[in-house]
Amino acid sequence: MIVKNAIEDNIKYDIVLMIMVFGLLVFGSIMVMSAGSFIAAEKFNNDSYFTVNQTKNAMIAFFALLAGMMLNYKIYNNKYIMYSGLGLTVLALIYLLISNQGESVKGATRWIFGFQPSEVAKNMIVFYLAFSLNCKRNELKQFMRGYVYHMVILSSIVGMVLLQPAFSTSMMIFAIGYSMLYISGMKLKHLMSSMILIIPIIIIIALIQPYRLARVTTFLEPEKDTSGKGWQVEQSLIGFGNGGLTGVGLGESRQKEFYLPEPHNDFIFSIIGDELGFAGTILLIAAYVIIMIRGLRIASRAPDYYGFILASGITMTVVIYSIFNMSITLGLVPPTGLPLPMVSYGGTSLIMTMFSMGVLLNISYKSKNQAETDD
Numbered sequence: 001m002i003v004k005n006a007i008e009d010n011i012k013y014d015i016v017l018m019i020m021v022f023g024l025l026v027f028g029s030i031m032v033m034s035a036g037s038f039i040a041a042e043k044f045n046n047d048s049y050f051t052v053n054q055t056k057n058a059m060i061a062f063f064a065l066l067a068g069m070m071l072n073y074k075i076y077n078n079k080y081i082m083y084s085g086l087g088l089t090v091l092a093l094i095y096l097l098i099s100n101q102g103e104s105v106k107g108a109t110r111w112i113f114g115f116q117p118s119e120v121a122k123n124m125i126v127f128y129l130a131f132s133l134n135c136k137r138n139e140l141k142q143f144m145r146g147y148v149y150h151m152v153i154l155s156s157i158v159g160m161v162l163l164q165p166a167f168s169t170s171m172m173i174f175a176i177g178y179s180m181l182y183i184s185g186m187k188l189k190h191l192m193s194s195m196i197l198i199i200p201i202i203i204i205i206a207l208i209q210p211y212r213l214a215r216v217t218t219f220l221e222p223e224k225d226t227s228g229k230g231w232q233v234e235q236s237l238i239g240f241g242n243g244g245l246t247g248v249g250l251g252e253s254r255q256k257e258f259y260l261p262e263p264h265n266d267f268i269f270s271i272i273g274d275e276l277g278f279a280g281t282i283l284l285i286a287a288y289v290i291i292m293i294r295g296l297r298i299a300s301r302a303p304d305y306y307g308f309i310l311a312s313g314i315t316m317t318v319v320i321y322s323i324f325n326m327s328i329t330l331g332l333v334p335p336t337g338l339p340l341p342m343v344s345y346g347g348t349s350l351i352m353t354m355f356s357m358g359v360l361l362n363i364s365y366k367s368k369n370q371a372e373t374d375d
Contacts, residue, residue, distance in 0.1 A: 029051075034253070074306070142186055292318070
């Protein structure tokens with residue numbers, strides 16, 4: 001009877017989404033092992049360096065997934081929790097900006113004691129906006145109390161992440177937040193009219209730094225920088241070409257041998273294309289499409305407006321990140337560093353994403369419970 005009840009209880013979760021999420025966690029760990037082995041041996045004299053670390057990260061992420069699944073999502077719809085969480089996130093971002101204690105990589109200070117505040121901020125903005133949009137549900141049509149208030153919160157977080165500097169992450173946070181404002185039901189004329197001002201500002205910020213301008217120039221004319229950013233995109237495309245229909249085989253990619261930067265992280269999709277071919281990439285894309293469909297389905301069936309906004313924000317985070325990472329490796333947008341959700345090597349990003357997916361699964365659980373109660 002206990003076993004039967006446990007099985008019935010688990011079925012209340014969106015089982016398809018659960019399989020996709022767990023499958024990507026396992027698949028990502030395998031691909032990190034394959035993609036990172038060569039560079040780990042050369043850089044750390046230990047070909048299992050990334051494998052060991054990613055296994056630890058995956059284990060923590062799995063427990064984060066379980067925590068998100070088991071805790072009632074409505075506990076985050078609490079002003080004390082949200083204000084405290086947002087405040088701590090802001091303090092961590094400020095600490096990075098004013099302190100020299102953070103870990104600096106490639107000119108950007110993004111880590112404190114092994115975690116990335118920007119990754120926490122990416123998820124925090126989703127939870128905070130869901131809470132705030134729900135609280136101000138009757139004021140969303142108002143320009144100041146609805147739109148401007150939330151844009152100030154969103155822009156403040158985006159600005160602090162941008163100053164690290166982390167332009168790509170800041171733009172992703174902005175895109176996620178802006179999509180949530182649209183989904184919440186704010187007036188379209190408020191959202192569209194402000195973009196007339198926002199888009200030129202984003203363009204100026206993107207081009208004001210020489211290295212960002214170089215990325216755009218390389219994207220437009222890759223043949224002029226075949227030893228730099230143009231080389232990255234070119235080698236990425238070669239990887240997809242090498243893979244053909246079924247790939248060269250797991251662990252057999254040559255592109256990971258110093259041809260591609262960050263083969264275990266930013267360009268892991270290229271290695272997947274090389275080793276598993278067109279078939280492997282299509283299956284991976286299909287997994288993300290299924291997650292998007294199931295996530296939006298959960299949002300549409302959420303028991304309340306808060307659950308609808310939160311589920312939508314979590315789903316859009318995975319969708320936006322996966323689209324941009326894949327687009328970068330395919331040379332469709334200027335190259336920059338963004339992880340592929342649940343697949344790329346990483347700690348904070350993986351853990352926070354898996355926790356959020358657990359929350360999404362909890363919303364699906366509560367939705368089914370609500371439907372049974374209504375019946």
